[in-house]
Amino acid sequence: MATTQPVTIEVDTSMRLVAPDFATLAVRASLRYDQRDPYAVHVVFHPDGEGGESISWSFSRELLATGLTEPSGIGDVRVWPWSTPRGEAIALALSSPDGNALFEVPRNVLTRFLRRTYGVVPRGRESEHLDVDAALTRLLAERER
Template structure:
């Protein structure tokens, strides 16, 4: 049985000028992909853009600068005004965004209620996936 935890989120896209533009996003976690978090960014037109990265990376990024390669996270501020910064890069471009850290932290706690840390592998059906690959079903 797959369960998910999602959360609508307002983020700010930080422009090169230092100004910011609001961006609607949705955080998604599913027990079917227990090691990953998904963020869908909704632009005014078109399909959402999805980024996927490690739930552990998100947890570390709430506490200290973390990341490597195309995803970097770091906290700033304290209390209700704390912010989570997210820097994304790809061959198509890069973006820096901010979100309210307490909102993201509460959502992350909800994912831990669904799949506790260290129990992610318990959610995987490796034998079933292997059988589907070997028998060409799926």
């Protein structure tokens, strides 16, 4: 019996950090999807220069997909359609005890990324790709750290 390796999709992109005065600053980031974690997407922010640590946010793939057409999410992660002078975008608002950040993400980048994830795990079929035993093992291992 042949086994297949889990598929991971990673897309490097540039997001724009939106300041309170609506000035923007380009930020290097990656969008990541792992078939072994079929309900989640990950945004990894990469530091400029040497020595900085990447910062990763994980949230629901469905939250991201819904945010392409209407406001989605409450609390720490919110996503909604956003128009800019640079074209159609998606707003990604992240909130933590350390502060808040608003990012502008090109809509076409997110649309293509989500389309690729649906090619690996179709929308609504996530439960067929979830290895509950492996997920539980990962959670317990993280708890012990």
